[in-house]
Amino acid sequence: MSKTSKKNAIYGQSGGVTAVINSSASGVISAWREHQDEVGVLYAAENGILGALNEELIDTSCISDDVVKNLRYTPGGAFGSCRYKLKNLAENRQQYERLIEVFAAHDIGYFLYNGGNDSADTCLKVAEIAKELGYPLQAVHIPKTIDNDLVITDNCPGFGSVAKYVATSIKEAGIDLASMYATSTKVFILEVMGRHAGWIAAGAALASDNELSPPHIILFPEITFDEEAFLHKVQAVVNQVGYCVIAVSEGIRDKNGVQLSAAANVKDDFGHAQLGGVAPILANLIKQRLNLKQHWAVADYLQRSARHIASRTDVEQAYAVGYAGVKYALSGQSSVMAYIKRISQQPYLWEIDCAPLTEIANKEKFMPRDFISVDGFHITKKCREYMEPLIMGEDYPQFKNGLPDYVRLTHVKIAKKLQPFILIK
Numbered sequence: 001m002s003k004t005s006k007k008n009a010i011y012g013q014s015g016g017v018t019a020v021i022n023s024s025a026s027g028v029i030s031a032w033r034e035h036q037d038e039v040g041v042l043y044a045a046e047n048g049i050l051g052a053l054n055e056e057l058i059d060t061s062c063i064s065d066d067v068v069k070n071l072r073y074t075p076g077g078a079f080g081s082c083r084y085k086l087k088n089l090a091e092n093r094q095q096y097e098r099l100i101e102v103f104a105a106h107d108i109g110y111f112l113y114n115g116g117n118d119s120a121d122t123c124l125k126v127a128e129i130a131k132e133l134g135y136p137l138q139a140v141h142i143p144k145t146i147d148n149d150l151v152i153t154d155n156c157p158g159f160g161s162v163a164k165y166v167a168t169s170i171k172e173a174g175i176d177l178a179s180m181y182a183t184s185t186k187v188f189i190l191e192v193m194g195r196h197a198g199w200i201a202a203g204a205a206l207a208s209d210n211e212l213s214p215p216h217i218i219l220f221p222e223i224t225f226d227e228e229a230f231l232h233k234v235q236a237v238v239n240q241v242g243y244c245v246i247a248v249s250e251g252i253r254d255k256n257g258v259q260l261s262a263a264a265n266v267k268d269d270f271g272h273a274q275l276g277g278v279a280p281i282l283a284n285l286i287k288q289r290l291n292l293k294q295h296w297a298v299a300d301y302l303q304r305s306a307r308h309i310a311s312r313t314d315v316e317q318a319y320a321v322g323y324a325g326v327k328y329a330l331s332g333q334s335s336v337m338a339y340i341k342r343i344s345q346q347p348y349l350w351e352i353d354c355a356p357l358t359e360i361a362n363k364e365k366f367m368p369r370d371f372i373s374v375d376g377f378h379i380t381k382k383c384r385e386y387m388e389p390l391i392m393g394e395d396y397p398q399f400k401n402g403l404p405d406y407v408r409l410t411h412v413k414i415a416k417k418l419q420p421f422i423l424i425k
Contacts, residue, residue, distance in 0.1 A: 007109025163203025312393025
């Protein structure tokens with residue numbers, strides 16, 4: 001590792017959190033402390049990039065080693081996250097110049113940003129403005145997203161645990177339905193996240209060990225939703241099995257490319273359509289057209305916060321990318337992302353490498369067509385072989401009074417040195 005001056009660092013969490021993003025935070029802090037004689041202070045930006053803009057910086061040196069270790073068992077974002085997308089450099093240069101002003105005021109030499117696609121783009125733009133202004137900064141992106149849609153990396157930290165959760169949930173709900181369908185509900189629908197990519201819905205399919213076991217139908221954004229084909233499939237499954245269990249991605253689209261659950265045209269703070277609510281649409285369709293009793297559920301926040309059943313593989317990989325992110329930054333790397341490389345399928349082996357953010361930002365990884373069955377309603381053996389290692393192993397938190405005993409941090413903020421900044425949305 002190259003010689004570094006005692007520069008400080010800022011770490012931030014961004015976007016929708018996961019069951020394991022704090023494992024990445026633990027990796028970042030642990031790696032930084034290994035070099036405490038070479039470096040300055042590691043700050044955490046409260047609520048991601050907003051904390052950096054507002055100079056709301058948390059001193060992580062006040063966190064004990066035991067708490068840092070136990071962060072890996074805690075869901076949510078320990079330092080707060082945000083859905084705030086920086087505009088392009090040309091549109092709002094002021095925001096980027098403000099970041100550099102904050103960095104300079106606190107002698108920041110390293111920027112470690114932990115998030116998904118929009119966060120990769122932010123990290124790249126911050127690196128670009130620093131270079132343009134002649135400010136010495138190593139900017140490294142640490143991947144996180146339950147959607148599993150970042151390119152280059154084999155998989156994304158957060159995905160393995162959400163896949164384990166939805167597969168477990170649909171397996172248990174399927175057993176429940178199987179015991180009741182004779183005189184009650186015939187169809188159960190579980191709606192999961194997935195705006196453009198169907199990885200999470202595909203994860204539910206891991207619960208199925210044969211063609212007659214739940215889930216019987218998976219609906220992916222990558223496959224155009226065909227109402228008639230869907231209804232025919234539901235009725236065929238009910239006729240054969242007696243009941244039907246369905247996993248559906250929130251982002252499924254009709255033949256015109258319109259997402260079924262985006263009719264209200266509501267946007268989130270990243271400018272994406274605010275999805276959610278496709279399950280009741282399908283349930284109503286089944287009721288009206290097939291006259292079958294149905295129930296539905298939306299996994300929503302539960303799927304991404306379920307740390308009690310997190311995948312050990314996922315926890316370890318989340319820690320590893322955080323740890324490696326610091327190593328890359330201290331070795332002089334910038335505008336890169338630490339990513340997971342699969343080096344062996346059997347046995348399953350992986351390692352961490354880095355790739356340029358120019359090859360990652362603003363790109364999405366979709367379900368390959370050969371991961372989806374010919375009829376478009378399930379996954380293939382190839383997809384199963386890819387996903388199964390990602391949900392392996394358990395990493396249970398400590399329990400107290402019958403419930404998980406999660407860490408809650410008290411944020412110790414440093415004194416501000418600059419005038420308040422007016423955010424422009």
